[in-house]
Amino acid sequence: MGRIEDSVPEAPLHRSGPARRQVLGLAAGFVVSAPLLAAAAPGRAAVPEAGPSGFDVAAENRHPGDQDWRITHTGKARAIEGFAERTSVLPGEPLGLRVSTKAASYTVSAYRMGWYGGARARLVWRSPVLPGVLQPARQVDPATRTARAEWRRTAEADTTGWPEGNYLLRLDTVGGERAQRYVPVTVRSASAAGRMIFANAVGTWQAYNRWGGADLYTGSTGKPGSRSLAVTFDRPYANARGAGQFLTYEAPLLALAERIGMPLAYATGIDVARDAALLRGAVALLSPGHDEYWSPEQRRNVTDARDKGMNLAVFGANCCYRRVRLRESSVGADRTVVCYKDDYAQDPGFRRGLPPTHDYRRRPSPEPESSLLGVIYSGYPVDAPLVVTRPGHWLLAGTGAGAGDSFPHLVGVEYDRIDLRYPTPRPVEILAHSPVVRKGRHSHADTVYASLPSGAGLFAVGTMRWVEALEAGNAGAKVKHGLDARTGRFTRAVTENVLRAFAAGPAGSARPALDSVALHYGPDGTPTGPASGV
Helix, strand or coil, X not given: CCCHHHHCCCCCCCCCCCCCCCEEEEECCEEEECCCCCCCCCCCCCCCCXXXXXXXXXXXXXXXXXXXXXXXXXXXXXXXXXXXXXCEECCCCEEEEEEEECCCEEEEEEEEXXXXXXXXXXXXXXXXXXXXXXXXXXXXXXXXCEEECCCCCCEEEECCCCCCEEEEEEEEEECCCCCEEEEEEEECCCCCCCCXXXXXXXXXXXXXXXXXXXXXXXXXXXXXXXXXXXXXXXXXXXXXXXXXXXXHHCHHHHHHHXXXXXXXEEEEHHHXXXXXXXXXXXXXXXXXXXXXXXXXXHHHHHHHHHCCCCEEEECCCCCCCEECEEECCCCCCCCEEECCHHHHHHCHHXXXXXXXXXXXXXXXXXXCCHHHHCCEEEEEEEEEEEEECCCCCHHHCCCCCCXXXXXXXXEEEEEEECCCCCCCCCCEEEEEEEEEEXXXXXXXXXXXXXXXXXXXXXXXXXXXXXXXHCCCCCCCCCCCCCCCHHHHHHHHHHHHHHHHHHHCCCHHHHCCCCCCHHHCECCCCCECCCCCCC
């Protein structure tokens, strides 16, 4: 999240792993080897049917789901927690886990997340009972205040037969007081050709992870001066019972896309940064609800692919706001996220000539995110209705929304808007122009569609609550912020329209935008017209 003071604008300007095994339990020199268990039910297929472009999302989701994937017993502090040695693996690669528990033993269950008839997950693999070990407390680097878990490997899973996708590995204690935690991991696609890349925002998950006492915002004193200057994947997630930000900002979008059988490829933002070839031939990249922290490599690769015709859909706000540097850790490459922010001049990497790790729009080396996204982050906190201004647009087909219709609380807690003081792709249509007030200052959040010279289509919702709203009105869903069923129907319909159009190829060529910026903003970016609200 960009802090309020950060939102004030400046003037414009693979590795292969060790030899594969089935599963090992490793603790205090004690080694247990056991066969990999099959899927949860006898006869259940581990690998889905193959579609014309490789992985078949619809076929995978025809398998029965497993309702019991959710955590029901968190247990006491440090009862059980863990992390994966890699944020993503290819199917068949070994996955090392480092688990700490007070229990004598535990199990690991791998749930592939998706739709599955509403169950939202399928149990793909479960370990045998593994010996538990209570690992050391955190270690903190005094130079960067980076908290890390210097833990030994306790298990290794063979991912052969695991379908591509997003996984939550659930850790369960065995015997005594029950405790559970998640470990997220992506089984990534080797190629995204002909498919839409669902890119997990793992760098942002880690930026907000306060395991060990500090994240990129605050630390032991609760003030910015105690925050970490770098954070590492070598530790569990403290939030969402170990799932990071996946369940709030990504899982609802994933469930919708898999429910309608979209051709998806799976990767993390780190994979996109590491391998430009991954985007070759991709029809779209889907950025989820909170995707704030991007490395220059990730931004460059996405920009290059967009400029070759890949569609870009941003289902959140505050996207690509912070520039970070990925660095190795003792566990492996790209395991540390460096972001000095206002202290960038103290960064040893910057002193060596590397880009500053602060807001993309700021000097030195300003690169406003609007040049990629069309909109630019404008601040927080806000809570406001989303107000429709272009009801006849094809992206709003099936919503029943009319001009001026509003959807309460859909804009928040952060928002983006058109700001012509910064580079803004044109033509761009403003589909919703929503008045907001932040600390007494009036502004607007903008939901936009643009067509680019490459033929790519660009869609950005302009609010952080869009993905959360996809759950509103769904049976059994617990939705915050007062988002109602009508809002859920609206966001689901628009999202389906975006996904179906973007899956078909360069949307900007097929459906060029009709620029409507002048209806809401003057040449200098000043709001104009009856919908300006100021």
